[in-house]
Structure formats: structure tokens, C-alpha cells
Amino acid sequence: MKIVFMGTPDFAVPCLAEIIQRGYQVLMVVTQPDRPKGRGKKLTAPPVKELALRHNLPVIQPEKVRDPEIVEQLRALKPDCIVVVAFGQILPKSILEIPPLGCINVHASLLPQYRGAAPINWAIINGEKISGVTTMYMDQGLDTGDMILKKQLMIGEMTAGELYDQMAVLGADLLGETLSLIEKGIAHRIPQIDSESSYAPIMDKNLGKIDWNKSAMDIYNLIRGVNPWPTAYTTYKGENFKIWESRIVDQDCHGKPGQIIKANKDGLLVCTGDKLLNIQVVQFQNSKRMTVDEYLRGHAIEENNILGE
Numbered sequence: 362m363k364i365v366f367m368g369t370p371d372f373a374v375p376c377l378a379e380i381i382q383r384g385y386q387v388l389m390v391v392t393q394p395d396r397p398k399g400r401g402k403k404l405t406a407p408p409v410k411e412l413a414l415r416h417n418l419p420v421i422q423p424e425k426v427r428d429p430e431i432v433e434q435l436r437a438l439k440p441d442c443i444v445v446v447a448f449g450q451i452l453p454k455s456i457l458e459i460p461p462l463g464c465i466n467v468h469a470s471l472l473p474q475y476r477g478a479a480p481i482n483w484a485i486i487n488g489e490k491i492s493g494v495t496t497m498y499m500d501q502g503l504d505t506g507d508m509i510l511k512k513q514l515m516i517g518e519m520t521a522g523e524l525y526d527q528m529a530v531l532g533a534d535l536l537g538e539t540l541s542l543i544e545k546g547i548a549h550r551i552p553q554i555d556s557e558s559s560y561a562p563i564m565d566k567n568l569g570k571i572d573w574n575k576s577a578m579d580i581y582n583l584i585r586g587v588n589p590w591p592t593a594y595t596t597y598k599g600e601n602f603k604i605w606e607s608r609i610v611d612q613d614c615h616g617k618p619g620q621i622i623k624a625n626k627d628g629l630l631v632c633t634g635d636k637l638l639n640i641q642v643v644q645f646q647n648s649k650r651m652t653v654d655e656y657l658r659g660h661a662i663e664e665n666n667i668l669g670e
Contacts, residue, residue, distance in 0.1 A: 362462070362544050365440040367391040367426075371408040372525060373446035375533035376467055378412065380444065383537060387418050388438045393449050394422040427453040435459055442543065444536065445499060454501055462543050464499040467532040469525075471495060471511055473558035476504035481528060482521045483561040486586035488578065492516055492524065494532045496539040498550060505558075507550035509539050520588040569593045569603075573619035573669050577609045577636040595619070595668045597645075605650055606642035613637075619669045624662040626654040631668060 363386045366377050380387060390413040398405035406414075413420045423431045426448075432455045435443075442462040445452065457464050470480035472495040477483075484492045493513040500506040512535050516524060542548035569587040571580055571594065584593040584607050593604045607628075614632035616622055622637065623630040629640035644650040645660070656662070 362386070362540065363388050363439070363441045364540075365389045365391065365435060365438060365443045365460070366409075366413075366446075367443065367448040367452075368409045368446040369393040369407045369449045370447050372469070372529045372532070373448075374408050374412050375529050376444065376446045376536050377409055379533040379537045380540070381416055381418075383540070385540065387413075387416075388440050389435070390418050390420045391426065391435075391448070392420060392422055394424060426450045426456065432456055432459075442540070444540075446532065446536075452499065457499055457501065465509070465536070465539060465543070466497050466499045466504070466506070467536050468495045468497060468504055469528045469532065470561065471513065472497060472504060472508055473553040473555065475559055475561040477561040478563040480561040481524050482564055482586045484586075485516060485519070485521055485524065486582055488582045490516055492528070494528055494535050496535055497553075505553060505555070507552055509542065509548050509551070510535055518585070520585045522589045564591060566591045571595045571604070571669060573632070573667075574634045577633040577638045580633055580638055581607055581609050592644075596670070597662070597666065597668055599670075600646050602646060603644040603650075604640055604642070605644065606640075608639050608641065610637040610639050616665075617667055619667045621662065621664050621666050621668065624653070624657065624664055626657065628653045629662065 364380060365388050366380060368377060369392050390409060392407045392409045395404045395406050410420050435456060436459050440460045443460045443464040445464055446467045452464060470484065471493040475483055491513055493511055495511045496509045497506045512531055514527060514531055569591045584604055587593050588605060594601050614637055616632040618632055618634055620632045621629055622632060631638050631640055640653060642650060642652055643656060
């Protein structure tokens with residue numbers, strides 16, 4: 362089977378590796394242009410490009426994949442199938458119609474739930490216990506195409522970063538199974554039920570701001586769901602600081618939401634809209650990420666102060 366692969370971040374790397382390992386003919390790898398990265402703003406290749414070059418695969422990096430010359434270039438390759446994993450651009454109808462076996466997408470949710478750009482984050486923020494990966498035939502809608510296979514994964518206490526890593530591996534396994542079914546002509550098409558769908562919009566930097574009036578569970582889920590980006594944050598004496606890890610204390614609050622009840626080596630005990638939350642890993646301005654215990658060895662955090670004011 363001749364495949365064009367479209368993907369960009371490290372999430373897509375295991376899927377490309379799976380295609381290579383299975384011996385499919387990769388006609389072209391399409392990825393986003395190199396972008397400035399880090400403090401030095403050094404131009405950096407996407408992870409998918411790095412893997413492709415290590416395997417001597419041809420790579421193109423169009424600013425807009427819908428440009429007519431790019432569409433014609435892909436059409437001339439005559440791929441049997443196009444595989445799309447976290448590519449970062451919407452495919453036009455002119456590309457979706459090229460491969461006779463369809464454009465196949467690996468999506469990090471159990472569709473039709475969490476269609477959109479950030480399904481991993483929103484599943485955690487919303488307190489889901491189970492997530493998973495879905496392979497589907499792409500159409501012109503936003504993650505609305507017919508499904509092929511699904512695999513579930515227990516979220517447990519994972520952060521978005523931890524779930525992301527596990528989903529990437531699970532997605533590669535599921536893609537391998539899916540391509541095998543397609544190659545044999547026995548892949549099913551399972552229509553999505555639109556009335557059961559939900560949406561996972563793109564993440565925004567301000568999403569991590571903590572509202573201490575919310576429940577301890579909601580805040581705990583937010584902290585995990587925006588870790589590692591954009592990261593949960595609040596203010597102490599008017600200065601922003603990040604919160605990386607927390608745990609719920611099964612004890613009702615008797616103070617104001619955001620009030621620091623205790624600050625010691627075990628963490629910051631803070632009031633929420635219902636129960637107490639123990640803040641365990643923080644990052645204050647101009648400081649590195651550290652446990653509260655480590656921070657308190659060189660700094661003071663005053664009890665009874667109210668976070669977020």
C-alpha cells in the first residue's frame with residue numbers, strides 16, 4: 362500500500378514509525394514548516410520531519426497544503442491512502458478525494474466525544490475517567506467522518522502530558538490495525554451520532570487561571586488538564602505563580618475560597634468552593650519548578666493570605 366503521511370508534533374511520530382515498521386511504501390511526508398523555538402528562537406524542524414529524514418523519506422513543508430500546486434503534487438503521487446495525525450491544517454476536498462482508500466485520521470478521543478483541537482486536555486479538565494483513540498475516514502467536517510476502530514484508556518490521575526504520551530503509543534497501535542483492515546478491504550465504516558458529540562476547542566493561555574470558588578475537584582482536574590501547557594496559575598500578593606501538582610483533601614473548608622490555611626513541608630492547604638486542596642508543586646516568578654517544601658526553605662508563604670486576589 363502506497364501512503365502519504367501528514368503529521369507534525371511528537372504525537373504523530375509513533376504513527377509514522379508504525380507505518381515504516383510495517384513496510385508500507387511512504388511516498389511523501391507532509392509536515393508544517395520549521396518554526397522558531399526556545400529562548401534563542403532557533404529554527405527547529407517538527408519531530409515528524411526529523412524521523413522522516415532519518416529514514417530518507419521525501420518531505421515537503423507547505424505553509425498552506427490547500428495551495429493548488431501542493432494539491433497537484435500530491436495527486437501526481439497517486440497514493441492509495443493518506444494518513445493524517447495531528448497535522449495542524451485542514452484538508453480541502455481536493456485532497457480528501459485523491460486516495461482511493463481514503464484519508465485516515467487518528468484522533469485522540471472516543472469519537473464523537475471531544476471533536477476538535479485539544480481532546481486530551483478537555484477530557485481531563487471535564488473529569489472524564491476514560492478516554493481513548495479513534496481511527497476514522499476523514500470528511501469535510503471537523504472530526505465528523507465515519508469511524509473505523511476505537512481503543513479505550515483509563516485516565517486515572519494522569520496529567521495531560523502523561524495521557525498525551527500514552528495516547529501517542531495507543532494511536533500507533535490502532536493505526537497499524539486499521540491499515541491492515543483497509544489493505545484487506547474489510548474495514549468497517551461506523552457513522553458518528555452527531556447528537557452524542559462534544560467539542561474540545563483549542564487551548565488558550567488564560568484557560569489555566571484558577572477560580573477558587575470552584576470545587577476542589579474542578580480545580581484539581583484543571584491543574585492536571587493544563588499540565589504541561591498552558592499550566593494552571595493564580596496570584597500570591599498580586600504576583601502570578603504556576604501550580605503544577607495538587608491533591609484533594611477530603612475535608613470541608615471553613616475559610617474563604619483561595620485562603621491559605623497552612624503552608625508547610627507537606628504543601629499549601631488552600632480553601633476552594635467546597636473542600637481543601639493541597640498544592641504540592643509550584644513555580645513562582647523568576648524561579649524554577651519545585652515542591653512547596655523546597656520553596657519554603659528559602660522563602661516565606663504567609664498563612665491566611667487569599668490567592669487570586
